[in-house]
Amino acid sequence: MDADVVSLNNRHGFCNKGPGYATPLEAMAGPRESLIYVTCVYTGTGREKPDYLATVDVDPNSPTYSKVISRLPVPYVGDELHHSGWNACSSCHGEPSANRRFLILPSLISGRIYVVDTQKDPKAPSLHKVVEPADIVQKTGLAYPHTAHCLASGDIMVSCLGDKDGNAEGSGFLLLDSEFNVKGRWEKPGHSPPFGYDFWYQPRHNTMISSSWGAPAAFTKGFNLQHVSDGLYGRHLYVYSWPNGELKQTLDLGNTGLIPLEIRFLHDPSKDTGFVGCALTGNMVRFFKTPGGSWSHELAISVKPLKVKNWILPEMPGLITDFLISLDDRFLYFVNWLHGDVRQYNIEDIKNPVLTGQVWVGGVIQKGSPIAVEKEDGETWQPDVPEIQGNRLRGGPQMIQLSLDGKRLYVTNSLFSAWDRQFYPELVEKGSHMLQIDVDTVRGGLKVNPNFFVDFAGEPDGPSLAHEMRYPGGDCTSDIWI
Numbered sequence: 001m002d003a004d005v006v007s008l009n010n011r012h013g014f015c016n017k018g019p020g021y022a023t024p025l026e027a028m029a030g031p032r033e034s035l036i037y038v039t040c041v042y043t044g045t046g047r048e049k050p051d052y053l054a055t056v057d058v059d060p061n062s063p064t065y066s067k068v069i070s071r072l073p074v075p076y077v078g079d080e081l082h083h084s085g086w087n088a089c090s091s092c093h094g095e096p097s098a099n100r101r102f103l104i105l106p107s108l109i110s111g112r113i114y115v116v117d118t119q120k121d122p123k124a125p126s127l128h129k130v131v132e133p134a135d136i137v138q139k140t141g142l143a144y145p146h147t148a149h150c151l152a153s154g155d156i157m158v159s160c161l162g163d164k165d166g167n168a169e170g171s172g173f174l175l176l177d178s179e180f181n182v183k184g185r186w187e188k189p190g191h192s193p194p195f196g197y198d199f200w201y202q203p204r205h206n207t208m209i210s211s212s213w214g215a216p217a218a219f220t221k222g223f224n225l226q227h228v229s230d231g232l233y234g235r236h237l238y239v240y241s242w243p244n245g246e247l248k249q250t251l252d253l254g255n256t257g258l259i260p261l262e263i264r265f266l267h268d269p270s271k272d273t274g275f276v277g278c279a280l281t282g283n284m285v286r287f288f289k290t291p292g293g294s295w296s297h298e299l300a301i302s303v304k305p306l307k308v309k310n311w312i313l314p315e316m317p318g319l320i321t322d323f324l325i326s327l328d329d330r331f332l333y334f335v336n337w338l339h340g341d342v343r344q345y346n347i348e349d350i351k352n353p354v355l356t357g358q359v360w361v362g363g364v365i366q367k368g369s370p371i372a373v374e375k376e377d378g379e380t381w382q383p384d385v386p387e388i389q390g391n392r393l394r395g396g397p398q399m400i401q402l403s404l405d406g407k408r409l410y411v412t413n414s415l416f417s418a419w420d421r422q423f424y425p426e427l428v429e430k431g432s433h434m435l436q437i438d439v440d441t442v443r444g445g446l447k448v449n450p451n452f453f454v455d456f457a458g459e460p461d462g463p464s465l466a467h468e469m470r471y472p473g474g475d476c477t478s479d480i481w482i
Helices: 003-011 024-028 133-140 226-227 417-423 425-430
Strands: 035-041 052-057 066-074 102-106 113-117 127-132 144-150 157-162 172-176 181-183 199-202 209-212 238-241 247-252 262-267 273-278 283-289 295-302 308-311 323-325 329-337 341-346 354-362 371-376 398-404 408-411 432-440 447-455 467-469
Touching: 102 144, 133 144, 133 172, 133 181, 144 199, 199 262, 209 262, 238 262, 238 295, 247 295, 262 323, 273 295, 273 323, 323 398, 329 398, 354 447, 398 467, 417 425, 432 467
Parallel strands: none
Antiparallel strands: 035 052, 035 467, 052 066, 102 113, 113 127, 144 157, 157 172, 172 181, 199 209, 209 238, 238 247, 262 273, 273 283, 283 295, 308 371, 323 329, 329 341, 341 354, 398 408, 408 432, 432 447
């Protein structure tokens, strides 16, 4: 390994201890990000090219700042790369032999899982291994892999959203060993969740909680409201014993919690509370441990649907598709993919979140769109959305990633190719972009950085769809503390 790579690895938290940081607050004092890995998708766009992992330069002092500096295409076509995770994170910090080297890339449609080596050359990652779907299905029955988290044991756990036929009843949790061999299911027999999506574990409370998107047979075809009535989408959280894999409790979020997607505990491992973003109903729901030891939930933040004209429905939900919590547990950020805004809330008073920042960076209702909000007085309204470097912003804010120090928020705009095509056809035609928002961590507030704009319209194989983002040294949506 040459000296430049060693230096870059040291900057990104590879050290003589285990990977990551001892505490979330220590992580906040970590080095500023200089690279970010972005999953980019051609699946579902009509371009018969393999999806790829893009490496973006986010160092403002670099001559290639705000540009894609390398691309790693996967070997197959039709995967739909989506989320990503690490082989080791801060949960392994106490294990000196552990090494945050491999990025895990589950393919939501094909069921393949790619293992990417980011350590040989962090600026140009290379493919290390492919876990084939046939192997996963044969040994576990699982398909449609989504979220990957490393475990302190060295294993990797991946939530899967159904069986090979797209039935939600086949969902569960896949375990890979440290060599990325299929070990089996994590949960005990008879304890699989009725729906799958995201999960987060909090070992000091011996608990893992997972969320529920819907049946792959439904969501892969695009969103159909009738499928919600037909019971093909979720509204529950599943509370498991950790690390035993027993389903202890099911929380029914009711009509306030339709399609609960991303789920996060607070980063402080002693805390017994967290949030889940409920996409269809536009609500952030807080879950918490009761004095009796069971788990409960309450509505924390509500985004009212907007009365609109010229859209497919008379009312438009915000569609909260991603959220995250700053490492000091002070601020919560979420996106409204359809409305087009990114929000910042102060959650220091956990029961009373306060809106402290909001910025419009796209959306169906932005000025220039035929779709507008109808106000009570009969007037119409559309938000002003800034142009960045002469570019009109396409789609809506979707995946977000926060710098370790909490001062920079990165934003991509692709949700899932079938849903992109349905709600933002221009996104499929012209491709994604990536933004960076400056964050006021003292008083609160959000402001788009005009100097940062990554346009995926001009990619070598044509416009692509950009989704999840990861730093080489870990971040607030990959790392869990024990």
